[in-house]
Amino acid sequence: MNMKEKIIDEVKNKLKDKIVDFFRKNDKRYYIEINKQNIIECVKVLFEDFGFRFSTATGIDCENNIEILYHFSYDKTGEIVSLKVKLDKNQPEIESLTKVFSAAEWIEREIWEMVGVNFIGHPNLKHLLLPEDWPEGKYPLREDVI
Amino acid sequence: MKKIIPIGPYHPLQEEPEFFKLYVDGEKVVDIEIEIGYNHRGVEQLSTTKHYDQVTFLVERICGICSTSHPFAYVNAVEDLLGIDIPTRAKYIRSTIGELERLHSHLLWLGLAGHFIGYNTIWMWSWKYRENVCDILEVISGNRQHYSMFKVGGVRKDIPKEIIPQIEKMCDDLVPVVDMFKGAVMDDPVIHARLKGVGVLTKEDAIKYCVVGPTARASGIDIDVRRDDPYAAYGEVQFNVPVLYNGDVFDKAVIRILEMYESIRIIKQCLDKLKKEPEGNIEVKVDFIPPGEGIGRHEAPRGEVFHYIRSDGSNRPVRHKIRAPSYVNIASNKVAAVGQTISDAAITLASVDPCYCCTERTVAIDVNTKKEILTWNDLIKLSQQKTEWIKKHI
DSSP states (O other): OOHHHHHHHHHHHHHGGGEEEEEEEETTEEEEEEOGGGHHHHHHIIIIISOOEEEEEEEEEOSSEEEEEEEEEETTTTEEEEEEEEEESSSOEEEOSTTTOTTHHHHHHHHHHHHOOEEETOTTOOOSSSOTTOOTTOOTTSTTOO | OEEEEEEOSSOSSOSSOOEEEEEEETTEEEEEEEEOOTTOOOHHHHHTTSOHHHHHHHHHTSOSSSTTHHHHHHHHHHHHHHTOOOOHHHHHHHHHHHHHHHHHHHHHHHHHHHHHTTOHHHHHHHHHHHHHHHHHHHHHHSOSSOOOOEETTEESSOOOGGGHHHHHHHHHHHHHHHHHHHHHHHSOHHHHHHHTTSSOOOHHHHHHTTOOHHHHHTTTOOOOHHHHSOOTTTTTSOOOOOOOSSOSHHHHHHHHHHHHHHHHHHHHHHHHHHHHSOTTOOBOOOOOOOSEEEEEEEEETTEEEEEEEEEOSSSSEEEEEEEOHHHHHHHTHHHHSTTSBHHHHHHHHHTTOOOOOOOOOOOOBOTTTOOBSSOHHHHHHHHHHHHHHHHHHO
């Protein structure tokens, strides 16, 4: 077994029953779906236990729910593991990752203003890219934005 | 008593609008608030309204300095989605362009850094030699910036054998220049006094802020996408990744100078390979993008560029996430600039090489007749004449 398979196997073993869905795109790209209540625990496993680097997060407005993908990079062997959570469209909210690492601060502000996800426990949830007087409840990357 | 010193949004030194609010106690910076968003153009949304080939040109216009970084990461993302391999020649051309860009970008930063600390000689020399790199890029692609070389499945233009000696000569001529800059930075006691121990980003903070590129490598984090997750020709050429451990502005400057040597090394290896490979085979046809997702990265001059693409099988992406390296690097100023004096703030903020767009257009107008002296067509003609001149004389 080479190093490349090893890290993803270790991650799989550690997260075990928290994995809702696992998808291997190729040797370097993996997508793991988890439930939103486990996000902090899973992120801590990746970031603190295995030394993954947080690259960025993507918020996507899908037809029935809102997806957030947290992209983590393992720089020793070059894999990207994307943690996927699906949020209820009527009340999209999830625990903020700012207590685990500071790099989450800006991207969570961006996802909040663009897609309208509330990050619980974020210390400074205000506009990042849009102006301060942007109308409330208008999220530019939502499908139904007028 | 705490006072606030605003830097920006429009600042005489910086070309692009960013707003830094420095909270100071006497001479000392005690806190900093960073506001961005003055240059938000909605590219992610715009990208979902264009088809896959158009997006390459759109993302090229995100940045004027590292203009090839975004198309590089974007085509990597689409090719990751497709699971295709591109011709060897295209791979080496891509890496050549990527490294030429790193050279001119680092030279540009070195000049700006010199300017910020009042060392204008470095500024003028560095930008003088940067011209040679831009000229070579013009010979290859027709443009000094926005080379339009990339497409999904390969590259748009070949590098013909006739111009390879020109590129090699430029690289050879650049080595003594980088030697000179290395000497100017390493041997100058004034620069040591001015930059050492200034704007320190510790390794712990660098990990917390997830910084990338030279900013991370100067703080002892050994990462480089080109080596860690090889793409294009980077898996097939030899190069070193310089890493330093102090995390101050001095180390960030030295890292960039050392990287220029490695870029020259990579370019020369790529050119050797291009000489042997038959010309013409530079792309594979891509007719259809299936539903799925893809992630592409590129080690831009400032660090990892990250692109995520989701396709539903139509000819446009349904979601395109872009993260430039400055997005994480600028945020780390929150720790690097605090505790410094005000006079050190400018160079500390500039030391992560925040991405300023260098493609500004000017209009010259005759004050008496109120007419444009140079029209758009005149400018195009001038540009074409210059390209011809360079081709003849280099």
